[in-house]
Amino acid sequence: MKKLELRLLRGLPGSGKSTLAKTLNLVHIEADQFFENDKGEYCFDAKLLSSAHQWCQSQCEYNLSHNRSVVVANTFIKLWEMDAYRKIAQQYNAELIIDTCRGQFKSVHNVPESVIKRMRKDWEA
Template sequence: MAKQLTLIRGLPGSGKSTLAKTLDGVHLEADQYFVNEQGNYHFQPQLLPDAHQWCLAQTREYLLAGQSVVVSNTFIEHWEMQAYVDLANTLNIPLTIKVCHGKYKNIHGVPAETIKKMRQKWQD
């Protein structure tokens, strides 16, 4: 199978990570930046821009190494995907965008009020 980039978008608890694990390719998400060597997740909002830069850099690295990549992030607004779209275009790699609408327990403990605000900003 030729390498490709798949973006999975959706609100917290929509099934992004679950779907990503069923697809071929290296699974990346910005939340992985907040997991320490012991496997504990500790979100630090002030580091979110760094986490997204890390995720994009890892995506580039794996694609350049010839591997398919699946990125599952919220991607609430279209501009949040643009760097990945540009990367796929630059590397001439097929891009697929999938949207999750499931209603599962969000594993990162995102407050309901935050999810409500994200829902209001959501761009189809």
């Protein structure tokens, strides 16, 4: 049986995380999906960010528990933001792979440049 994989793609908005995730043959999950309505429109609400990340983690765990490998594409600016996924990978004996995307594309979610600048300053390598 093939070993389960949990791949985390981290990077600033517009770095190519979602684009790369879509090319992998893995279940693709990201917190931004939580903000998409039934029509596929992106409706971000900062007050729901914590819920979005909880949803993302639960979707990841659900898929791994059903023997499906997963790719999670989130910014993961701070290293501790990956801790929950490290525990989930360990729980399901999944190989954890962490990749950093460094592309310079336009943010598909129209994140303001001031926010990206702050994220760049706060980035933990």
